[in-house]
Amino acid sequence: MSTTAKSASEAKLPGNLQGNRRLSQWLRIAPEGTVTVTSGKVEIGQGILTALAQIAAEELDVNLGRILLVPAATPTSPNEGVTSGSLSIQDSGTALRYACAETRAIYLAEAAAELGVNVDSLKVEDGTITAPNGRRTSYWALADDALLDREATGSVAPKPPSAYKIVGQSMPRVDLPDKVFGLPRFIQDLVLPGMLYGQVVRPASRAARLVSVDDAAVDAMPGVVAVVRDGSFLGVLADREEVAVKAAEALAASAKWDERDTLPDMGNLPAWLRASPHESKVIDDRASDAKPARTFSATYSRPFSAHASIGPSCSLAQWKGYKSVTVWTHSQGVYNLRADLALALGLAPEAVEVRHVEGAGCYGHNPADDVALDAALLARAADERPVRVLWAREDELGWAPYGPTMAIDVSAGIDANGNVVQWTLENYSNGHSTRPGRADKPALLAAGHLEKPFEMPLAINPPMPAGGSERNAVPLYDFPGRRVVCHRVLDMPLRASALRSLGALANVFAIESFMDELAQAAGADPVEYRLRHLTDPRGRSVIEAAARRANWRAWKKTEGRGHGIAFAKYKNLGAYCAVVAEVEAEQEIRVRRLVIAVDVGLVVNPDGVANQLEGGAIQAVSQTLKEAVRFDRRRVVSNTWEDYPILRFSEVPEVIVEIVNRPNERSVGSGEGAAGPTAGAIGNAVFDALGVRIRDLPITPERIVTAIG
Amino acid sequence: MSEEIRFTVNGAERAVRAAQNTPLVYVLRNDLGLRGTRLGCGVNQCGACHVLLDGQSVPSCDTPLWAAAGKKVVTIEGLGTPQRAHRLQRAFVAEQAGQCAYCLSGIMISAEALLARTPDPTEAEVREALDRHLCRCGTHNRIVRAVLRAAKEAA
Secondary structure (H helix, E strand, C coil): CCHHHHHHHHCCCCHHHCCCCEHHHCEEEECCCEEEECCCCCCCCCCHHHHHHHHHHHHHCCCHHHEEECCCECCCCCCCCCCCCCCHHHHHHHHHHHHHHHHHHHHHHHHHHHHCCCHHHCEEECCEEECCCCCEEEHHHHCCHHHHCCECCCCCCCCCHHHCCCCCCCCCCCCHHHHHCCCCCCHHHCCCCCCEEEEEECCCCCCCEEEECCHHHHHCCCCEEEEEEECCEEEEEECCHHHHHHHHHHHHHHCEEECCCCCCCHHHHHHHHHHCCEEEEEEEEECCCCCCCEEEEEEEEECCECCCCCCCCEEEEEEECCCEEEEEECCCCHHHHHHHHHHHHCCCHHHEEEEECCCCCCCECCCHHHHHHHHHHHHCCCCCCCEEEECCHHHHHHCCCEECCEEEEEEEEECCCCCEEEEEEEEEECCCECCCCCCCCCCCHHHHHCCCCCCCCCCECCCCCCCCCCCCCCCCCCCCEEEEEEEEECCCCCCECCECCCCHHHHHHHHHHHHHHHHHHHCCCHHHHHHHCCCCHHHHHHHHHHHHHCCHHHCCCCCCEEEEEEEEEHHHCCCEEEEEEEEEECCCEEEEEEEEEEECCCCCCHHHHHHHHHHHHHHHHHHHHCCCCCECCCCECCCCCCCCCCCCHHHCCEEEEEECCCCCCCCCCCCCCCHHHHHHHHHHHHHHHHCCCCCECCCCHHHHHHHHC | CEEEEEEEECCEEEEEEEECCCEHHHHHHHHCCCCCCCCCCCCCCCCCCEEEECCEEEEHHHCEHHHHCCCEEECHHHHCCCCCCCHHHHHHHHCCCCCCCCCHHHHHHHHHHHHHHCCCCCHHHHHHHCCCCCCCCCCHHHHHHHHHHHHHCCC
């Protein structure tokens, strides 16, 4: 190996090129006139495929229609970890941008040699390369896989944003036409030859162990192929879907379980959080001598929250000779899932092939990974036939990982002018990730129910600065004295994991509610009060933009109506977002309008950003007003849509999104930035409307009645 | 007991041999291969699986096969195709009224039933007609705009 090759392999490459260094891992130029892009990121309803296609088309100078995105799969894709944290544009998009820029340069060098001209004189239009003398060739004519079978150098500069023609334009979603015509595109629609339908019977409660079941009676049902039992893991295979469902019901009816109480008192989760063993971490500590004139404190909380996707989780699995298995999944991370499937099934990772197929909306670590193990376990009894498992709605709402409950204590001292001089925040929460692929034990639900069970790894927090329960716990305001402490609770009676924005929703709700409480004590307008504590110009811009667009200063106070503002910079390193909420309070709170101003740096697809912002905000309205996972001391009881209501069409507010474009700033994700500010703005608007401060989410009619007294 | 049930699906006569109480959604998806009708809850609470049954928007998860006997069923595939798109399908693409889009088939079916009885609905009427349909991605406002856009286009 030459010295130059060695130094190239050690060079730090942009984005996820760093860990996946060969150009051929990212794209292929095909002679038939297409560019195949193999990102490791996956479509989860957020439109990432469209945005990545835009980036590739831009750097290569080809039309968008030539870009074909190949679904992630373990044999072929770069390992890009998990599609989460609104990082895809930043990590995968950056890698792809550099890979495509370098590919363009490689092909232009080939073209220059063939045409006998200087490379700088060449022009590229939709893949056709033209020399000044009119002679031409194309990527397609020059297509040769050997050209990209090399390490990226990262040395070819991508286009400057001022030259963009495709990036920055609103492009229609590439996946949407199939979906409006009802074409089979979801994993739930995938059918393999000879496929059987599998259904799992979950334990009767969280810690239940299976004592007995009349499997012979179910086995004898017409259409049932097999009953599968491994410890407390119970399931059935049938030749028809409705037969599998009925057989699972019959199994559940005859199953006897040994049960015990393991869940905390749902009525006082903050008390349970504080009383549980926990590990404390100071994440911000800045001393100040400033003496407050007055001090204030308050405690906020959020419950356990569900993902509640409309499409139940689904997976297909097929074994080959009990030695290797192929799994089709809508997991956010095909390599991570492969690692945990291998652990749970006792296989080498190479014996597990994981292929991504789009699922329904994904807002974090949902049961996509769990159902993959279910399918693999049931398929072991299928004699090499493929098995499809679709979770029942009750399991989707009742057994998925949840966004964990949090309790947040905030206190502050203000000086004689009402300005904050001392600020303290302490929160209590489980960690926010039990994602697979991170421990020596599989983090998959069924693994805990097997004859030889694996203990579910305790939830961790993703590393700082993004963090989990730490996410947005440090306010962006310029307080002289500041201390932030996060207590990670070490008991996990309900599985906790990543739900859209992780700790940010509750932390921002607490910080921004408290800022309004302090503004009120200081006799200040909430917008002005925030601006006087904030020097970050991009933060100030979005607050001012939201206030202006909502006509904040012209607001006329009327009976039962209120408005409120809140702001955050997501993860303190992502999107800047300010939200103004306008509410009506009668028997219940109705959010009438949300005005959102956002700065995500360079915008790749403006309509895609608006769509993500609107969606994230509406989901946050639902969480703020309605949602809480409910349980008794043994089992989750909110396992139907009646027991876990979400926001409906008639309840959805008007949403206005104003994008503050910053073409020279790095692109950051847009999916999660609105969550915390929306929750905070609603809490503040409710106070403005009714004069009562609700500090516990969700803001239900019962809580308002109690607060009014 | 299995017996042959005959009904019309998207304009074509179909005969299916399956247990009479089989939920229609499974027959449409698995026997007839019309997988655009999506299963969400199985108990008529989310609206994902709606189809037209003699013009009424009904949950196919809660409609037994026998109830469709002799009737006309229209699924999302029966509204239009990429080659001959229905005005709702054109409008949903034009408004980019989808994120994950799992809920859209059922919603477009209810929108079609609405437009058949109320050709020029108000925004409030659209919201009311879609209120039994759940969308988790928060695409509601784009969906409402798409239905209103389709209404403006002659059927």
